[in-house]
Structures are given as structure tokens and as C-alpha cells.
Amino acid sequence: MDGSLPDPDGMTAETAAGGLVARDVGMVYRRGREVTEALTGCSLEVPRGSWASLIGPSGCGKSTLLRIFADLVHPTSGRATLHGTTPADARANRVFALVSQQSTMLPWRRILENVELGLQVARVSPRERRRTAEEMIELVGLKGFERAYPAELSGGMRQRAAIARALTLRPRFLLMDEPFGALDEITREKLNFELLRILQETGATLLLVTHSISEAIILSDEVAVMSARPGRITKRVPIGFGRDRDRSLRDDPRFAAYEAELRHALHG
């Protein structure tokens, strides 16, 4: 990994065992007689505070790797850690938040109540959680829609609400599985840059699964490319844009070069 990344504590990712680490992770799904080897010897490192994307052919195990970090499935071999702790401990300590493509909302709760859900589960007092939720709703640009029901919002707005909900617990890790995959191109790029701003403000570590090469470039310090199933990380491409990124990013000649490099890595 690029050693020049900012590290608040002056430690490298190695010594602090901070960030997201997967070591030789293997994952075999068994459903009856059907056996699917989703991951094999998969290793990944995302230093604390940095942003990484995972791209690869569909079905190669990107979601599986993310779900291992989120403690939704257990790897068959190898191990995954978040800040040196197991996914189960990380979940109990609420150090990560997961945002999925479906922007899962509870249809009977208003947007404000949906955003408050994580705080409510964490037994934060009603006043405090209202305050935090309102703050996050403002951050994602949903002010004025607090009292709407999820069904009354568009997909893009629901996704903003899901991001707001994820941010309420001030997670150190944001795990995102194709969060903008269901959105149109324009909405998607707009949300990309807003997520960028939010990441800059919160300092969270990001692991993003995406099928969009440009999204990966915009949102990453490093893009990891996975092979077809059983998935492994076959190539890591550092993106040297630093932290001051804005919409002019696409005009940078390096953008096209990264794009070409990643396209080649993907399609061989």
C-alpha cells in the first residue's frame, strides 16, 4: 500500500494493525450438494482512514468479502480483521456501518425515524438521536424530507437516507456494496462527489464494492481488482489524486490513464 497516506497516529497500517485486513480468506458456500467456491487466498489491506474500492467480474465474490467484514458470513479459511478485531467484535462495538444497494428502509418509519434506527438500537437517548439524525440528514442533503415515508422518495433519496443512517453511529469503517448501483448515471456521479465530501468530513475508512470503474477512481486511494470466481485480488492500482478532489477530476489526464489501466486489468 502507498506508504505516503496520512496517518493521524504516526503509525503505519502494519504496526497498528489498523484498517481493514483480510489474510488468505477463503469462502466456500454449501447449499445441499451444491458447492460454490467464492473466494480463495484473498488478501486485502485498507489502511485506516484510506479509501479502497473493489472491482471485478460479477459473481467473483466482492459482496462475499464485504459481508465477511460485516460479520454476515464467516470465512471458511483465513481471517478478516477491522482495527485488529474480529468482525464479530467490530459489530458488537459498532465500529462499522454497511450500506447496500437496496438502501434497506423500514417502510412504516418516516425518513427521520429510519435514520435514527441505528442510534435507537444502540440505546441512545431520544433527544440525542433526533439531534444526530437531523444533522446527518442535512449532511446528505435530505433536509425537508424528514417526515416522508420511504415509499414517497426516489431511489437516490432513499440511498442518501441509508448513508445518513450509516453515518449516525460515526462508524470508523464504511462498508458499501454497490450503493449507487441502482441509480442513473447523473444521480450516481452527483452522489459520488457528495460521498467524497462526507468522507473528507468524517475521516472514515472506506471499502466500496462497485462495478463502475470511474466511481472506483473518484472514490479511492487504491482500487483492488478481483479475478473471476473463486475471487482473489489480482491487481492493486493506487490512485494518486490525494484528498482535494472535485468535479475537475475527470479532466485530469491521469483519470483516463487509470481508467484504461483498470479496464485492462478487468478484461485481461
Place this chain on the structure above:
Amino acid sequence: MTLPEDVPLTAQPDILPAMARDAAALPPIPWHRLRRIALPLAVLFVALGLWQWITASGRVSPLILASPLAIAEAFGRSGAEILAHMGVTLGQAMAGFAIGNALGLLVAIIFVHSAPIRRAVYPVAIGAEAVPVVAVLPVLILWLGNGMAPKIVITAFLTFFPMLVNALRGLRSADAEVKELMHTLSADARQTLWLVRLPASVPFLFNALKLSACACIVSSIVAEWLAAERGLGHLIVVYGARYQTAEVWATALAATAASLAVYGLVTLAERLAMPWKTR
């Protein structure tokens, strides 16, 4: 902060065709509402007219079928009596309804939290549903006397099963994604019950309540039929024995009204309970 890029359709009147917009400017005439009330009313009046005509023409003995007018007169004569007995029947029905539904929901909650208990008890419960309770009613009356208790027990028994089956389905109806969300939020079983399972089951619970809204009055009446000193069922037996056919019909109509009222209240509660569906 900029405005969200995508505003819901309702906030964009411009995309409505011009004609629709003009129509929307006028106070709308709720034709569909009028039709929804007027058509059934018309059918009802035609049926009543036919009924009156058949009975007045002497084709059917008034002992078998009283005319609508005779039934109206019976209401005038015996309305107070019918109303008093309706109170008893409604009281029993509502008590049984409340107990049966509460128990059904409670057992469903126990079932979703313990697979072993569910596997052991659910088949037995389904088997018990097949018991024709009316057949064991005489035994119940032997045990519990001919007061309100056996009626309440029967009604509770009959409302228990629809609630158990529907609540079980409703409590398990939350999507896999919602369950994963609660898992990543480290929610415990109680939080999942209150924040997800119960709210998700609300439409299912109302299905059960609507199913048993009418059934609870019927079961209460049937139980009164066999042995009671009060209630609409008892009244029907008494009027029948006296060949007061018009009174029998008036009582039956009163029971119908009671059933409809309970059903209507449940439907109203359903709307109030699910504002996210009716907005």
C-alpha cells in the same frame, strides 16, 4: 447544500398533461366515491322492494318470511329488548375476540423465538383447530354453566387460530435485508421484535382481526342458542318458539349490524395503524 437531484413525482406538476392539470384545478367530484356508495345502496333497495313484493303478494307465508315492513314494526315493538340482548352478545363476543387474538399473538411470538417449541406445539394447535367446537359446547356448558363464560371461551377459541397463523406469518415476514440490517446494527431479539417483527406483521394481524370480526358474533350467538338466559341467540330461540317471525328477522338484522360495526371498527383501526400505506 444543494437540493436533492430527484424530487418525487408528486412535487412536479409540470409533467402532468395539460388536461389533467386543468381538471385538477377544479374541485374534483368524487364520482368513484359516490359510485361506491350509491351502487350497493341501489341493489339493496331493489332487493328490499322485491322482498316486500313477494311477501305482500302472499306467495310466502309470513311465518316463514316476514316482510320488510313487518320487520320494521317488530323493531318498533321490541327494539329496546333486542338492543339490551345485543349488548350481552357484543360483550361476550368482544371479550372472546380480545382474549383469543391476544393469546394467538402471544403464542405466535413464542413460536418465532423458539423453533423447538414451535415444532412441538404448532402441529397440535393446527389439529386442535379441526375440533368442531360446537360439538363440545354441551360439555363446556356443563363445566362453565350457562352464563357468559362458555360463550367467551368458544369465541376466544375460534379467534385464536386465525390470529396464530397470520401473526406467525407476519412476524416472519420481514425481508432478509432488513434482518441483515438489524444484525449489523447488533440489535437483540427484543429490539428486533419491537422494531421490525411486530410492525412488519401489522397488515397480517389486521387480516386475522377482520376474519374473526364477524366470526366472533356468530360463535357467541351459536353458543347462546344452546343454553343461555340472555343474548341475541337466546332471543332468537324465544321469538322462534313464539312464532314471532318478524322479531326473529329483526334480531338477525341487529346481529348483522353488530358484525358490520365490529368489522368497520377493525377496518378503521387498520387505516389509522398504517399511515404509510394510506398516505
